[in-house]
Amino acid sequence: MKTILVPGGAGFIGSHTVSALLAQGYHTVTLDNFSNGHRDAVVGGDIIEGDIRDAELLAKIFSDRAIDAVIHFAAFIEAGESVVDPLKFYDNNTSGSLTLIRAMTNAGVQNIVFSSTAAVYGQMEEATSLSEDMPKAPINPYGQSKWAVECMLRDTATTGALKAVALRYFNAAGADPFGKLGERHDPETHLIPLILQAASGQRDNIKMFGTDYATPDGTCVRDYSHVCDLADAHVKALSHLLALPETGSGEAAGFYDAFNLGTGTGFSVREVIESAKRVTGTNFTVVEEGRRAGDPAQLVANPAKAQKTFNWQPAYPNLDDMVAHAWQFMQKNAANT
Ligand SMILES: NC(=O)c1ccc[n+]([C@@H]2O[C@H](COP(=O)([O-])OP(=O)(O)OC[C@H]3O[C@@H](n4cnc5c(N)ncnc54)[C@H](O)[C@@H]3O)[C@@H](O)[C@H]2O)c1
Incomplete structure (x- = not known):
């Protein structure tokens, strides 16, 4: 059974993804500091209360457990707040992800699916549908804090140390059709x-x-996507990564690619x-x-x-x-x- 570390697994999209992973037979380890998540939204697997900025904790998690892959949701998400307090976002979203990626590469954990966002594209021509190769020009620190992580993943993959997928969601919506899980942001801005x-x-x-x-x-x-469809896309992106050949100390290339989800x-x-x-x-x-x-x-x-x-x-x-x-x-x- 593959074990997946899920930072941010107690949040809206993370909790639905943990549920989808469990249904597909994965073992999950949710890592969440509960700054915006809910313990009761994690329907199974292990739960560790902690922060992605805690390098010691991450080193311990990766040495204690055989983690096959990471699906990384942990972030602050309010674009408006990021304009008022940009460093809060660069600290958590960018620096936190750097700490996580470094801990992964130190431990030889190669696979990561990263929650990115349509905010990496910035202002586009009206009435254009966005494809992945369009210019990246975030108009707020939130989008920039996510784009910086994509660059980090791309560049680290180039060294052969990682296989990474960035999923750029547009607007997550809906809830688990059985009524168990849903959106509980506070304050709500969606x-x-x-x-x-x-x-x-x-x-x-x-x-x-x-x-x-x-x-x-x-x-x-x-463009609204049902949160269960987003969760399903994560499970599929994970299978895609796990099916790729292992990278090996510079001999085999790493992998990085980004995908729109809408x-x-x-x-x-x-x-x-x-x-x-x-x-x-x-x-x-x-x-x-x-x-x-x-x-x-x-x-x-x-x-x-x-x-x-x-x-x-x-x-x-x-x-x-x-x-x-x-x-x-x-x-x-x-x-x-
Ligand atoms: N909701 C959307 O429409 C949307 C759109 C595009 C991208 N995204 C991205 O998807 C991801 C999940 O979004 P969401 O709507 O589920 O948000 P959310 O706030 O519900 O979930 C984020 C989770 O991460 C946790 N967290 C935050 N910082 C942490 C840290 N330093 N250490 C450990 N845990 C931490 C929070 O407690 C929360 O449980 C985010 O990365 C967000 O940027 C969301």
């Missing part, structure tokens, strides 16, 4: 849970920032709001505000490379399914708290 908070009366209204973009209905368009279809803010009204059967107040600085009109993935390489096909590309699963989790979670 559109679908915010809209559902308006639908459930936890907030007075939902604000729509910008209605005059060059999009079909004037609101921003984003459905390739964009939904506008208005469409997401309409979906939430349909799914929840509620009506709620929508307030139209001006544009927010730094919001591109459209961010849609070209996911062809991941689909072809990993034979990955999203099982839940339908927006109503994503909203329904998130709604189900929100209601169940509210009933339990």
Whole structure:
């Protein structure tokens, strides 16, 4: 049985991935400092409370256990906060990842799947779907802190020390369809849970920032992926890495590649709001505000490379399914708290 270390496995996408790994017969070791994660979201495997910036702890984990691969989610994720406090993001996301990658290479652990983001692309031409080779020009420290890690992985792979895959997610959404796991960010800044908070009366209204973009209905368009589809892509990316030949002290080349994860279809803010009204059967107040600085009109993935390489096909590309699963989790979670 292969053992996978999952830093950040108690978070939103990490917890769904741990669940998917366990279902596929892997043993998981979740490493999380619980700064934003939840212990009860880790449905199995081992749990270690700790920080990826703790080099001693990492050395001990890699010497005590036969770790075959790392799937690395641990990071701070709020782009807006990263503009206000960039060093917090470079410290955790970039320096933390450096410590992790160094500990891996010291211990001879070769395989890593890294959570990257569409934020590495920065502002793109409107109405362009993004493929992996497009220019990297992050517009905030969050995106930059992730792009720096991709560069680190690419350059370390070139030495033959690593086999690495970076997965660039667009917008993660939805929840486990069985209602056990879901999104619990605090504070919440993601559109679908915010809209559902308006639908459930936890907030007075939902604000729509910008209605005059060059999009079909004037609101921003984003590519949403169901979190279970993202989890599935991680398991497939991991199998891809594990099937590659082992690298050996400079003789065999390492491996690095990056893949977009999205459905390739964009939904506008208005469409997401309409979906939430349909799914929840509620009506709620929508307030139209001006544009927010730094919001591109459209961010849609070209996911062809991941689909072809990993034979990955999203099982839940339908927006109503994503909203329904998130709604189900929100209601169940509210009933339990
Ligand atoms: N949610 C999205 O839509 C989205 C989009 C693109 C990329 N990503 C990336 O995916 C990853 C997971 O995102 P998420 O939405 O699940 O976020 P999340 O905040 O729910 O999960 C991150 C987890 O990492 C843990 N963590 C943070 N710093 C740590 C550290 N130093 N040591 C140990 N654990 C630490 C947190 O406690 C949390 O459990 C992140 O790397 C994020 O940048 C997310």
